[in-house]
Amino acid sequence: MCQSRVCVSLPVLIFVLRLGQKCMKCKEGTAILIIRVGDAFCRSCFKDYFVHKFRAMLGKNRVVYPGEKVLLAYSGGASSSAMIQQVQEGLSRDAPKKLRFVPGIVFVDEGAVCGQSLEEREVTLSKVQSVLQGTGFPFHIVRLEEVGSPGRVSRNYKQAVGRSMRHGPGEESQPQVLEKLAELSTADADAPSGTDTAPNSSFPAELTERLVQLFSSTKTLTAKQELLHTLRTHLILHTARGCGYSKVMSGESLTRLAVSLLSNISLGRGAFLPLDTGFSDGRYGDVLFIRPMREYSLKEIAFYNRLFSVSSIFIPTLDTKAPENSSIQRLTETFVTKLQADFPSTVSTVYRTSEKLNTCSAEDRQEDHLQERCLLCQCPLDTHAGELPASAFQATQVSENLSQQTKENCASRAETAGKTCCKQGQCSFPPPPPCRRAPGIMRLLCYSCRLTMKDLVISFSVEKAAESFTFTKSPFCGRG
Amino acid sequence: MSHGVCIISIQADAVNVLQTDNKMQRLTPQFSLYSAKSQAAGMLQVAAMPVSCSSCGTQRAALRRPKTGHSLCKSCFFWAFEEEIHHTIVSAQLFQPGERVGIGASGGKDSTVLAHVLKLLNGRYSYGLELLLVSVDEGISGYRDDSLETVKRNQQQYELPLKIVSYQELYGWTMDQIVKQVGLKNNCTFCGVFRRQALDRGAMMLGVNKICTGHNADDIAETVLMNFLRGDIARLRRCTAITTGSEGAIPRCKPLKYAYEKEIVLYAYFKKLDYFSTECIYSPNAYRGHARTFLKDLEALRPSAIMDIIHSGENLLVREDVKMPTQGTCSRCGYISSQALCKACVLLEGLNRGLPKLGIGKHHKLHHKLLSEEPLNERDMRKLKDF
Numbered sequence: 001m002c003q004s005r006v007c008v009s010l011p012v013l014i015f016v017l018r019l020g021q022k023c024m025k026c027k028e029g030t031a032i033l034i035i036r037v038g039d040a041f042c043r044s045c046f047k048d049y050f051v052h053k054f055r056a057m058l059g060k061n062r063v064v065y066p067g068e069k070v071l072l073a074y075s076g077g078a079s080s081s082a083m084i085q086q087v088q089e090g091l092s093r094d095a096p097k098k099l100r101f102v103p104g105i106v107f108v109d110e111g112a113v114c115g116q117s118l119e120e121r122e123v124t125l126s127k128v129q130s131v132l133q134g135t136g137f138p139f140h141i142v143r144l145e146e147v148g149s150p151g152r153v154s155r156n157y158k159q160a161v162g163r164s165m166r167h168g169p170g171e172e173s174q175p176q177v178l179e180k181l182a183e184l185s186t187a188d189a190d191a192p193s194g195t196d197t198a199p200n201s202s203f204p205a206e207l208t209e210r211l212v213q214l215f216s217s218t219k220t221l222t223a224k225q226e227l228l229h230t231l232r233t234h235l236i237l238h239t240a241r242g243c244g245y246s247k248v249m250s251g252e253s254l255t256r257l258a259v260s261l262l263s264n265i266s267l268g269r270g271a272f273l274p275l276d277t278g279f280s281d282g283r284y285g286d287v288l289f290i291r292p293m294r295e296y297s298l299k300e301i302a303f304y305n306r307l308f309s310v311s312s313i314f315i316p317t318l319d320t321k322a323p324e325n326s327s328i329q330r331l332t333e334t335f336v337t338k339l340q341a342d343f344p345s346t347v348s349t350v351y352r353t354s355e356k357l358n359t360c361s362a363e364d365r366q367e368d369h370l371q372e373r374c375l376l377c378q379c380p381l382d383t384h385a386g387e388l389p390a391s392a393f394q395a396t397q398v399s400e401n402l403s404q405q406t407k408e409n410c411a412s413r414a415e416t417a418g419k420t421c422c423k424q425g426q427c428s429f430p431p432p433p434p435c436r437r438a439p440g441i442m443r444l445l446c447y448s449c450r451l452t453m454k455d456l457v458i459s460f461s462v463e464k465a466a467e468s469f470t471f472t473k474s475p476f477c478g479r480g
Numbered sequence: 481m482s483h484g485v486c487i488i489s490i491q492a493d494a495v496n497v498l499q500t501d502n503k504m505q506r507l508t509p510q511f512s513l514y515s516a517k518s519q520a521a522g523m524l525q526v527a528a529m530p531v532s533c534s535s536c537g538t539q540r541a542a543l544r545r546p547k548t549g550h551s552l553c554k555s556c557f558f559w560a561f562e563e564e565i566h567h568t569i570v571s572a573q574l575f576q577p578g579e580r581v582g583i584g585a586s587g588g589k590d591s592t593v594l595a596h597v598l599k600l601l602n603g604r605y606s607y608g609l610e611l612l613l614v615s616v617d618e619g620i621s622g623y624r625d626d627s628l629e630t631v632k633r634n635q636q637q638y639e640l641p642l643k644i645v646s647y648q649e650l651y652g653w654t655m656d657q658i659v660k661q662v663g664l665k666n667n668c669t670f671c672g673v674f675r676r677q678a679l680d681r682g683a684m685m686l687g688v689n690k691i692c693t694g695h696n697a698d699d700i701a702e703t704v705l706m707n708f709l710r711g712d713i714a715r716l717r718r719c720t721a722i723t724t725g726s727e728g729a730i731p732r733c734k735p736l737k738y739a740y741e742k743e744i745v746l747y748a749y750f751k752k753l754d755y756f757s758t759e760c761i762y763s764p765n766a767y768r769g770h771a772r773t774f775l776k777d778l779e780a781l782r783p784s785a786i787m788d789i790i791h792s793g794e795n796l797l798v799r800e801d802v803k804m805p806t807q808g809t810c811s812r813c814g815y816i817s818s819q820a821l822c823k824a825c826v827l828l829e830g831l832n833r834g835l836p837k838l839g840i841g842k843h844h845k846l847h848h849k850l851l852s853e854e855p856l857n858e859r860d861m862r863k864l865k866d867f
C-alpha cells in the first residue's frame with residue numbers, strides 16, 4: 001500500500017490498457033501495465049525491465065567495487081523498500097551482472113520530532129526490526145536523539161569557532177546555539193561499530209525532550225524539514241564512518257528528486273543541485289552517497305512493490321499532517337503533483353534539466369579558497385560576495401542595511417541631501433556602500449543554511465538543549 | 481488619533497491598488513491560494529499599534545517592507561527603495577556617463593516606476609545619462625489606447641522624449657487583427673516575439689546605446705522556475721543576467737532586477753505615480769500562470785523566496801558539454817536569430833500566407849522554401865492550416 005501523496009492511484013494505470021494487449025517486449029504475455037505511452041509490459045517483462053534498470057544504473061556509473069561495504073538508507077517508504085529488494089535480488093541471482101558488494105542497512109528513528117509517542121515509536125521500531133531481520137543483512141537502527149553522542153567536537157569545528165571568535169564581541173549577535181548545531185556537521189569521531197544494532201529502549205527522556213525543544217523552537221516547518229534532513233544525513237554518515245562503509249545508497253525516486261530540485265531552487269540551493277540530487281554525491285570525501293533509484297518514478301515503484309509483494313511501512317514524518325502550504329517543500333510537492341497531472345512530462349523534464357547542470361566549479365575552488373565548505377551541509381560556500389558584479393546575495397544585504405538605523409545610512413543620507421557635484425566626474429557612480437558582514441557563525445554557512453538558521457528562535461533553553469546534544473554522555477556510546 | 485485614521489484609509493486604498501493589480505486568481509482557479517488582500521494587510525502598518533520606523537527611529541512606520549519585514553516610514557521606504565536600485569546600477573555597471581538610454585515604457589507600474597526612479601537617480605548621482613521613453617503600440621483597442629495615454633502623460637511629467645513604434649507600422653498587422661486570424665490560443669507567442677523586436681527597432685530609430693526594461697525580481701524568479709520546468713537550458717542560463725544581448729543587438733538591462741513587485745506597487749502608490757493597471761485583455765498563458773501562483777505562495781511562506789530563487793538561478797552552472805544554439809542573424813531582416821529566419825519573420829510569413837501555425841511548432845525545414853519564396857506543397861499546407 002503506497003502511502004505517498006505523490007503516488008497516483010494504481011487503477012488509473014490499468015484502465016488505459018486495451019483488453020488483451022500484448023507485452024511490447026516478449027510479444028506473448030498479456031500486458032498488465034503501461035509505463036510510458038506505448039510501453040505495455042507483462043508481469044515478467046516488467047520485472048526484467050525494473051531489475052535491469054537498477055543494475056544498469058550501477059553498471060553505468062561504476063562507483064561501487066566488488067567486496068565494498070555499502071550502507072543502504074532505509075526509511076520504511078516504498079522507494080527505499082524497493083531499493084533493498086533490488087539489492088537482495090542482485091546479490092542472490094546467478095545472473096552475469098550479479099552485484100558483488102557487501103550491504104548493511106541503516107534506519108533512523110525520527111519519531112521524537114514527528115509527533116510520535118514512545119509507545120508508537122516502539123511499535124514502529126519493532127515493525128522495522130522484523131522487516132530488516134528478514135533481509136538477512138546486518139542493520140543499524142539509530143535514533144535521531146543520538147546526534148547528541150559524545151566525542152563530536154572535531155578539528156574543523158574548533159577552527160571554525162576560533163575564526164568566529166576573532167571578531168569583536170559586538171558582532172556576536174548570533175548566539176552559541178548556532179555554533180553548537182554547527183558541530184554536528186563536522187562530527188567524525190566515535191561511531192557505533194558492529195552489526196545488528198537494535199535500538200536502545202531505555203534512553204533518557206531528557207535527551208528526547210531537548211531534541212523536541214530544538215524543533216519546536218524552530219519557527220517554520222520549512223526550516224524544521226531542512227534541519228531534520230541535515231541531522232538525518234549526519235547520523236547516516238556517522239554510522240557509515242563508524243562501521244566502515246565507504247558508500248551509502250539512498251532511495252530517492254525520480255518523482256522525489258523532481259520535487260527536491262524545484263524546492264531546492266526555492267530554498268536558494270541552486271549551486272548544489274547536482275550534489276543534492278545527482279547520482280553520486282562526494283561532498284563528504286571519505287563516504288560517497290549514491291542514488292540508484294533516481295530513474296524510477298513513484299508510479300513504477302508502487303506497481304513493482306504491489307506486484308512482487310514488497311511491503312513498506314507507513315511512518316509519519318514532519319509534514320504528514322501538515323496542510324499543503326505549510327512549508328516550501330510541501331508546497332512544491334503539491335505544485336509538482338498538480339502540474340504533473342496537467343502536463344505529464346513535468347517530472348521527466350525537470351529531471352532532464354537537472355542532468356545538464358554542473359556542480360559549482362567545486363574543484364576549481366578547492367585550491368583557491370582552501371575548500372571552504374558550509375558547516376551544516378558541507379557544500380562549497382556560495383556566498384563569496386564580489387564574484388558577480390551584482391548578485392541577489394549582495395542585494396539582500398543592501399536591503400537589510402538600508403532598512404535599519406545605521407551610522408553609514410545617516411551619513412550617506414546627510415551627504416546626499418546637501419550634495420553638490422564635484423565637477424570632476426568623480427561623484428558619478430560612487431562605489432557602493434560597504435556591506436556589513438554577516439555575524440559570527442553565519443559566515444561559515446552557505447546561503448541556504450543561513451536561511452534555515454534565521455528561522456531558529458534563539459532562547460536560553462534552546463541553547464542548553466543544543467549544548468546537551470553536543471556534550472552529554474549518551475547511553476548509546478560503546479554499543480555494538 | 482487623526483493620524484491613525486489617516487493610516488487606516490491609506491491601508492484600504494492600497495488594498496484596492498493591490499487587488500486591481502493582481503488578476504491571477506481569475507486565471508488559475510486551481511492554484512488560487514494566494515490572496516492579495518491578506519498580503520497587503522501585512523504590508524501596511526496596523527494603525528492601532530503605532531510602531532516607529534526602524535531606519536530613522538523617529539517617524540511613525542507606514543508600512544512593513546515586503547522584502548525585509550522591517551517597519552518603515554514613507555520617506556525611509558522611498559530612500560531605501562531608490563538607493564537599492566542605485567546600488568544595482570553601480571555594482572553591475574549598467575551605464576557609462578554620457579550614454580543615451582531608452583526606457584521601455586508600457587504605461588504599467590513597473591516601467592512607470594523605472595522611468596521615475598531613473599530620472600531621479602540620474603539627477604541625484606549625476607549619472608550623466610540622456611533618458612528617453614520608447615513605447616510599443618501593439619494595436620489592442622481598449623487596452624493599449626489607454627496605457628499609451630498614460631505614457632504620454634509620463635512623457636510630460638518626467639520631461640522625457642517619447643517614441644512610439646506600432647505593430648501596424650512595423651509588421652502591417654495589429655494584435656487585434658492577429659487575434660482574429662490565430663484565435664486566443666497562441667496570440668501571446670506573436671505578441672511577445674513582435675514586441676521584443678519592436679522595442680529594438682524603436683530604440684534604433686532613437687539612436688540609443690542601451691534599453692532598460694521594467695522586469696522586476698518576481699518576473700526574474702518566475703522565469704527561472706518556468707525555464708527549469710520547461711527544460712529550456714539556454715534561457716535558464718541567460719535569464720538571470722542583468723544585462724543581455726551585447727552582440728549585434730542593442731544591450732538590454734534590468735535595473736529593477738532585485739526590486740519586489742509588491743514594493744514597486746507600494747512605491748507607485750505612495751508616490752502617487754500615474755500608471756495604468758489593467759492586464760492585457762488577451763489572457764496570458766496558463767503555464768506561466770501556474771508558475772506565478774506558485775511563486776506567490778512561496779513568497780507568502782518565506783518572503784525572501786523571490787531573492788532565493790534568483791540566487792539559485794545566478795549560481796546554476798550548465799555543463800560544458802551541453803549544446804547551446806549558436807546565434808546568427810536572420811537572413812531576411814538581420815535581427816539576431818539561431819535559425820536562418822528569425823521568429824518574427826517566420827510568424828509574419830505565416831500570417832501573410834494565411835498559415836499562422838508556421839511559427840508555432842518546429843518547422844525549420846520549411847525555412848529555405850520561405851526564403852526563396854517557393855510555394856509550399858500540399859502536405860506542408862495541410863500541416864499548417866488547421867489551428
Ligand SMILES: [Zn+2]
Nearest residue numbers: 374377446449
Ligand atoms: Zn549549507
Ligand SMILES: [Zn+2]
Nearest residue numbers: 533536553556
Ligand atoms: Zn523613517
